[in-house]
Amino acid sequence: MNDTRRAEQPRESTRRQALAAGAGLLGTGLAGCLGGGASGETGSNGSDSDDGPVAVASFFSFYDFGRKIARDTPIDVKNLVPTGLHGHGWEPNASVTREIIEADAFVHVGEGFQPWADRAIQTLEDDDVDTQLINVRENVELISLAETLDEEEEGVGEDRGKDPHFWLDPQRAKKSVDSITEGFVDLAPDHEDTLRENAATYKSDVLEQIDRDYRTIFEEADRDVVQLAAHNAFQYVGNRYGVRMRPLVVNLAASGDVKPSDITEAKEVIEANDIEYVANGVFESRRPAKQLVAETPVTAYFPVTPYAGVREDWVENNWGYEEIAYEINMPTFDVVVGNKTPAEAGPEGWAEQWRNFE
Incomplete structure (x- = not known):
């Protein structure tokens, strides 16, 4: 988050608070049968700051990538999916929408994979909320769905006919690390060197070894x-x-x-x-x-x-x-x-x- 935006924060915070309070408007779209709230997990990024940018993630893998990238920076990374639940089939309640509205960035898996995330993004866009959207599927080459796929299922969003589970391939996972890094650099430009070094280290020392x-x-x-x-x-x-x-x-x-x-x-x-x-x-x-x-x-x-x-x-x-x-x-x-x-x-x-x- 740059200094100019931080100076404007009181106005935006007030607007966000109003939107968050009205997040129940999304109730029919976001309230799922599980009805869980967010897990409250935060990244171990080594920051002592309590007022740095907050990034929330819709999926555990990318929360984990994010917290490793953000280590030793003010960025606080949070996982929205509660402990013990599968990130694909989960349907949250409206409290999660409030967290997204109040966050500085929303790390998501791209259109069609998590319908609740799509609805939250649509709300952000409709209400002109400036939560930054970080799509981890951007620039990732997806493979065609396996022949064993249920014939009623055609894929996800703009990538229909493709398998969305790309992060299981460590080489493709690097692309999502790159996308998160670019988004986080926009959030905390004064910490660009640290963010890029963390990302490079994670790709070379962890993903390459895996x-x-x-x-x-x-x-x-x-x-x-x-x-x-x-x-x-x-x-x-x-x-x-x-x-x-x-x-x-x-x-x-x-x-x-x-x-x-x-x-x-x-x-x-x-x-x-x-x-x-x-x-x-x-x-x-x-x-x-x-x-x-x-x-x-x-x-x-x-x-x-x-x-x-x-x-x-x-x-x-x-x-x-x-x-x-x-x-x-x-x-x-x-x-x-x-x-x-x-x-x-x-x-x-x-x-x-x-x-x-x-």
Whole structure:
């Protein structure tokens, strides 16, 4: 935020407060069945300032990128999605709209992926609120949807026919880091050097290393197919590293229904590829995974997540994209492709904690 805008803040704050107070006008659009408020998580950016710019994020992955970029600057980054909920299917109440109105920037995933975010953006634009919009999907090349996609689902917004889960590919995730960085430089131009240095370090030291380690896992694999008792969110991993991701829930939403034909196809994949372990979404139903364990040679399921939400213990341990990659996804992929036994994968106690987790 530049000095000129800060000088105008009292007028704008008054207007924002009025709009926030009337955010109930969005109630029919934003009040969802879950009715949760924001998580209240803030970024560990090392700032001692309480009056710096505030950026709110509609999705955990980009909240985490944002807080890493903003480290040692006055920018405060907040995650809007409550702990324990999946960031794709969540529908917030009007309190979240108030947070967006009052924020200096709104980090979002682009049109069509989170309908509540689209409605909030429309409200900002209709009411001429100057919350800066940072679209993390800008300049990202999306891949076509998997052939297993539900035929009723065509994609998202202006990218219909494309898969939106690009952040699972560390190389594409770099583009979102770039977009967030540019937005944050506009918020705090006096801290441009720090913001750009943080972003460059995160891309080189974290995302590049994750990319290398994922590549090693799949290059060493005994098989090139992964059966997921989860929704269709991992095609970017398959596309980047040459592995076939077979989702049990064939649409893009984590809440999608599992059909009997989906179970039948999964059984065929399991038998044809001699699969002993499958991957199940941390924030998704366990029932289909348990059915596969009961009705096929599969002996256990282990966790994967598209970084769309966080558990309470992950928050307590300050886990972000990097930690979840190494503590959850990579050990499971090592197991399900046959590189390691569950006892060999992950940190000590990982197999006991996550084998057929509830």
